[in-house]
Amino acid sequence: MSAPMLEVAGLRKAFGSLIVTDGVDLSLAAGERAAVIGPNGAGKTTFFNLLSGELKADAGTIKLDGQAVTALSPDRRARAGLARSFQKNNLFADMTVLESLATAILVADRRMRVFWRSFGRDKALSGRAVDVAELVGLADDLETTVKHLSYGTQRQLEIGLALVGRPKVLLLDEPTSGMSPEETGAMKALIAGLPAELTILLVEHDMDVVFDLAHSITVLDYGQVVAVGTPNEIRQSAVVREIYLGTDAA
Amino acid sequence: MDLNFLGIQLLNGLQLSMLLFMLAVGLSVVFGLLDVLNLAHATFYMFGAYFALMVSRLTGDFWVALVVAPLLVVLIGIVFYETLLKRIRGNHMIQALVTFGLLFVGFDLVRMIWGNGFHSVPEPALLAFSVPVFGQTFPAYRLFIIGIGLLTVVLLYFGLERTRLGAVVRAGVDDRETAMLLGINIDRAFFITFCVGTFLAGLGGVVAAPVFTVTPGMDIEILIPVLIVVVIGGPGSLKGAILGALVVGMADTFGPVLIPQLSSFLIYLLMALVLLFRPRGLLPTRSGAH
Amino acid sequence: MIPARITKRDPLRAVILILLFGAAFVGAPVANHYWLEILTEIGILLIFVVGIDFLVGYTGLITLGHAGFMGVGAYSLVWIAHIQGIPVSIAMPLAILAGAVVAVIVGMLVTRVSGVFFIMVTLAMSMLFYSWAFKARRPFGGDDGLSVAGTIRLDLSSIGIDLDDQLTFCLFVLVIALLIYLLFEWLVRTPFGQTLGAIRQNENRVRALGCPVGVYKVAAFTVAGAVAALAGALHVQSTEFLHPNVSYWIKSGEGLIIVIVGGMGTLVGPVIGTFLFVLFHKGVESLTTHWQFWMGLTFIVIVIFAPDGIYGRLRTLAGSRKRKRKLHQPLDEEADVRADA
Numbered sequence: 049m050s051a052p053m054l055e056v057a058g059l060r061k062a063f064g065s066l067i068v069t070d071g072v073d074l075s076l077a078a079g080e081r082a083a084v085i086g087p088n089g090a091g092k093t094t095f096f097n098l099l100s101g102e103l104k105a106d107a108g109t110i111k112l113d114g115q116a117v118t119a120l121s122p123d124r125r126a127r128a129g130l131a132r133s134f135q136k137n138n139l140f141a142d143m144t145v146l147e148s149l150a151t152a153i154l155v156a157d158r159r160m161r162v163f164w165r166s167f168g169r170d171k172a173l174s175g176r177a178v179d180v181a182e183l184v185g186l187a188d189d190l191e192t193t194v195k196h197l198s199y200g201t202q203r204q205l206e207i208g209l210a211l212v213g214r215p216k217v218l219l220l221d222e223p224t225s226g227m228s229p230e231e232t233g234a235m236k237a238l239i240a241g242l243p244a245e246l247t248i249l250l251v252e253h254d255m256d257v258v259f260d261l262a263h264s265i266t267v268l269d270y271g272q273v274v275a276v277g278t279p280n281e282i283r284q285s286a287v288v289r290e291i292y293l294g295t296d297a298a
Numbered sequence: 299m300d301l302n303f304l305g306i307q308l309l310n311g312l313q314l315s316m317l318l319f320m321l322a323v324g325l326s327v328v329f330g331l332l333d334v335l336n337l338a339h340a341t342f343y344m345f346g347a348y349f350a351l352m353v354s355r356l357t358g359d360f361w362v363a364l365v366v367a368p369l370l371v372v373l374i375g376i377v378f379y380e381t382l383l384k385r386i387r388g389n390h391m392i393q394a395l396v397t398f399g400l401l402f403v404g405f406d407l408v409r410m411i412w413g414n415g416f417h418s419v420p421e422p423a424l425l426a427f428s429v430p431v432f433g434q435t436f437p438a439y440r441l442f443i444i445g446i447g448l449l450t451v452v453l454l455y456f457g458l459e460r461t462r463l464g465a466v467v468r469a470g471v472d473d474r475e476t477a478m479l480l481g482i483n484i485d486r487a488f489f490i491t492f493c494v495g496t497f498l499a500g501l502g503g504v505v506a507a508p509v510f511t512v513t514p515g516m517d518i519e520i521l522i523p524v525l526i527v528v529v530i531g532g533p534g535s536l537k538g539a540i541l542g543a544l545v546v547g548m549a550d551t552f553g554p555v556l557i558p559q560l561s562s563f564l565i566y567l568l569m570a571l572v573l574l575f576r577p578r579g580l581l582p583t584r585s586g587a588h
Numbered sequence: 589m590i591p592a593r594i595t596k597r598d599p600l601r602a603v604i605l606i607l608l609f610g611a612a613f614v615g616a617p618v619a620n621h622y623w624l625e626i627l628t629e630i631g632i633l634l635i636f637v638v639g640i641d642f643l644v645g646y647t648g649l650i651t652l653g654h655a656g657f658m659g660v661g662a663y664s665l666v667w668i669a670h671i672q673g674i675p676v677s678i679a680m681p682l683a684i685l686a687g688a689v690v691a692v693i694v695g696m697l698v699t700r701v702s703g704v705f706f707i708m709v710t711l712a713m714s715m716l717f718y719s720w721a722f723k724a725r726r727p728f729g730g731d732d733g734l735s736v737a738g739t740i741r742l743d744l745s746s747i748g749i750d751l752d753d754q755l756t757f758c759l760f761v762l763v764i765a766l767l768i769y770l771l772f773e774w775l776v777r778t779p780f781g782q783t784l785g786a787i788r789q790n791e792n793r794v795r796a797l798g799c800p801v802g803v804y805k806v807a808a809f810t811v812a813g814a815v816a817a818l819a820g821a822l823h824v825q826s827t828e829f830l831h832p833n834v835s836y837w838i839k840s841g842e843g844l845i846i847v848i849v850g851g852m853g854t855l856v857g858p859v860i861g862t863f864l865f866v867l868f869h870k871g872v873e874s875l876t877t878h879w880q881f882w883m884g885l886t887f888i889v890i891v892i893f894a895p896d897g898i899y900g901r902l903r904t905l906a907g908s909r910k911r912k913r914k915l916h917q918p919l920d921e922e923a924d925v926r927a928d929a
Contacts, residue, residue: 126798160783168595402884
């Protein structure tokens with residue numbers, strides 16, 4: 049087996065005396081689809097932010113394709129190939145879908161400092177933006193202003209923006225949160241249809257989504273890894289059942 | 299430079315610090331509580347001074363002015379709050395811009411009513427004497443300003459730390475969303491905080507009137523150091539306002555004496571240093587600068 | 589199908605620009621002394637204001653201290669040309685460079701905070717310059733100002749242009765203003781400008797995409813600072829008098845007001861704003877000495893009721909008329925009824 053695409057070892061983060069991420073290990077092979085689950089307050093969001101670089105870890109290492117990214121800022125991590133989506137839609141509200149994607153592509157291409165060429169008439173750029181739009185099912189909404197899109201469609205664009213840099217690893221923060229059942233189904237299909245070589249880590253609340261999409265699942269509780277396994281193993285794990293029934297019975 | 303001289307300077311610095319504190323604390327807590335940067339806070343201060351001028355001329359009594367003028371300022375503040383600020387709630391940038399427009403309006407309003415000239419408000423007869431300290435004499439009125447400032451610090455401390463309203467305000471500054479989820483009536487807390495802040499701005503204007511000249515433009519003159527106090531101290535907290543006011547007040551007093559080359563730039567330099575190393579201020583609240 | 593353009597055209601912009609600049613260029617040769625002064629003032633203010641719009645409307649950095657850079661430009665030019673005796677043709681680029689250098693330094697400091705905090709810090713930084721200039725008796729005359737007549741105008745006689753002639757100087761300023769406008773109009777359409785716009789709309793997302801956002805904010809701040817220094821250098825050439833007021837907060841405030849009233853983030857809106865502001869100012873000035881009162885009040889009303897400014901309103905109007913016409917093309921009588929009403 050080849051070296052892991054994403055490797056996390058001994059990751060730790062405390063806010064004051066409260067330890068929210070407590071020695072978490074995680075390893076993802078290239079093209080693997082993995083998920084991190086856990087009840088509310090398990091430290092999923094903190095873990096996610098540690099991976100994306102929004103938060104700095106107190107201890108531990110994060111390696112992306114063999115390269116240590118632990119000390120890098122979020123923008124450097126993104127350039128290294130670690131892209132993220134946001135839990136709440138985090139979009140360019142006043143741009144059209146096409147303009148959003150084209151802007152994201154130009155940033156991902158590191159062409160921000162180009163001040164001698166036109167942006168609006170860049171055919172190659174709009175061609176690539178259309179490709180991404182098709183990948184996330186937005187080909188019919190190119191000219192729509194983002195703030196006029198429905199919530200589910202905005203979530204699709206959210207994934208699209210994360211994909212423009214052709215990342216090695218895609219971190220998805222609760223991609224189906226707040227969605228209707230139909231929208232959730234569409235999103236599941238979208239994620240399942242993403243290129244097979246892309247490594248994906250989902251942080252998700254919705255069990256059905258996780259069990260359908262993930263090859264492996266890591267369960268967090270109080271900042272610690274309490275179980276790792278295939279969806280089947282996790283489904284049958286007594287520890288996991290206890291955590292969920294004990295704290296999140298509703 | 300002997301110790302006595304330093305002692306007098308210390309009192310001067312303290313007096314300026316207390317004045318800055320009275321202004322900064324209202325601006326800072328209102329900013330921390332609802333992200334409203336009220337640039338017209340300085341206008342309230344100026345109106346405090348002019349109302350003091352008006353009332354003390356009418357009654358011939360500074361002490362009446364000390365009570366009445368800040369209340370008149372609060373009245374203006376309430377009108378401003380109810381007619382304008384409430385209307386544009388939620389958009390912090392628009393709120394800041396509206397208060398910025400008010401800065402212009404207030405400036406000319408003062409000129410329309412009281413003219414362009416310089417005015418002075420005589421200090422109260424009761425305090426028109428000097429106290430021997432550090433081998434020199436120090437005007438009693440300036441000690442009175444220090445006293446008012448310290449009293450404000452103590453009252454605000456108890457108000458914020460020991461009352462229910464204070465707890466609500468602190469919760470609101472720390473984490474507005476959670477406070478609202480807990481069903482805390484943040485609007486009422488904000489209104490009262492705004493009124494207290496406005497009262498203090500007016501009071502600051504009154505007590506400053508006998509020390510500084512009362513003139514249009516005194517608003518912006520105080521606004522800049524007060525903004526620097528908020529930046530240095532970190533917005534939202536009583537402690538930040540106290541620390542910021544002490545730093546700026548002392549730097550402005552001792553700067554010209556100790557480092558004459560830097561004189562009036564010292565406070566800007568300190569602000570730059572704070573921005574460089576602690577962009578959220580020396581004593582930030584949890585939500586900090588946005 | 590790939591759309592031909594990523595962003596939409598805005599033809600109304602060109603129309604308004606041609607109308608306003610056309611009027612200025614046609615009017616100048618027949619204008620008397622008083623009107624030439626006004627046109628020159630419009631030109632200089634316009635350079636200052638489009639720079640502010642670039643910062644405020646495109647990058648989302650609401651500055652209340654931009655006049656500080658006008659001060660840097662004016663004082664640098666006077667120091668290099670009037671005091672050191674270096675030719676203005678060399679001094680002017682140096683003054684602009686000084687504005688850029690100061691803007692890099694100040695920009696690195698102030699972009700560490702954002703939002704409403706940014707307003708406070710930029711205001712304070714500009715007042716730092718003002719309070720220095722106010723006290724700088726030697727060699728700048730402090731708050732008395734300094735007359736620099738005869739030594740500060742650019743000498744273009746080698747190419748047959750006499751800038752001591754009022755009309756020529758006015759046209760010179762207007763041409764520079766137009767060029768600066770076109771520079772920004774170009775910049776905002778490039779990938780660089782698009783990145784700044786994206787930062788304004790969603791800074792976190794741009795960072796997550798791999799952009800060092802701070803660097804781009806400082807870059808925008810620097811461009812606008814250099815342009816403001818140019819405006820300051822032209823201002824002191826126009827008035828031939830150096831005074832700290834060129835950097836006063838009121839100047840910064842007026843600039844911000846013009847941008848917002850005209851319609852921020854549109855470039856052409858602030859141009860409309862500049863024309864209206866100067867003309868309105870001259871008009872009100874002759875009626876009352878309390879110009880700031882009316883300006884402040886107008887500003888508040890516009891901020892509350894029409895935050896997209898004059899140009900925003902014009903565009904909405906033009907857009908809705910066009911849409912109506914499409915909807916009711918066969919029904920001409922409805923348009924007539926509306927016209928009668």
